[in-house]
Amino acid sequence: MESVRDEGLRDEIRREIAEVVGAGPDGIGNDASLTAGSWNSLQHLTILLRLSERYGFAVDPVLVQELTSVRAMAAHVAGLAGR
Structure with missing residues (x-):
């Protein structure tokens, strides 16, 4: 089961990615990836x-x-923080 902390971290990373690629706040999902073409x-x-x-x-x-x-x-990132 995912923790609220893990989901919060993914949200932060998704927001960062969205800013770089010019997507809206909900434009990057948890399954987004380089290999899926979500960014170059x-x-x-x-x-x-x-x-x-x-x-x-x-x-x-x-x-x-x-x-x-x-x-x-x-x-x-979670591993860095010992989460």
Whole structure:
């Protein structure tokens, strides 16, 4: 079962992505991803850099390839905070 904290984190990440891609607040769902065409590769790097600044993690080539969805990004950030 998902916690309210996990859903809140996904909401924050979805809002960040929506801002980068120019979508409305509800324009990015939990299943959105780079591979599904929800954003392009340049937007992907911008999203990761913004999240890295906000949550304090370094972006490296492995993360660029692994964090390609809202759920993967939220799981990574949650892991940083020990959630």
